[in-house]
Amino acid sequence: MNISLPDPMRVFVEEQVKQKGYSTVSEYVRHLIRQEQENLENKRLETLLLEGLDSGEKIEISDEWWENKKEELVQGLRRQK
Template sequence: MRHPPGMSTMNISLPESLKAFVDEQVAGGGYGTSSEYVRELIRHDQARKALRAMLLDGAASPPTEPVDDRLFEALRQRVRRGG
């Protein structure tokens, strides 16, 4: 089986119960193959880790000005002006 350029092959072993679950997800979840399903899971995990890193960076950053109604009104005005 030939893969598109830039794609590699990875073989994984699953217990029958997990394989059955993957097969169900493929059949009912709009995935063409189990590979598409696994790629989607990996992308979600990457996004989750990136979000966690951003949240930790934000938590470790120094405090800024408190958010109040003036800030939100200024943002609304900026959006209304288109920039």
């Protein structure tokens, strides 16, 4: 895949690669894509959690319960991919 960028964007990307210690522009772009994927996954997880909280089901929520539920939902999202 080739991507064309205007000069100011190309310079910005090259500066980010140097400043943040990436080996290549491709590595930097992969990092940005992974970040966006994680952001989307987190937004979906938040939506699911809010839907669950709005469901009216009464449960006692502890730190342990919350961690277990979050892990369960993350695993479910990964299986959907």
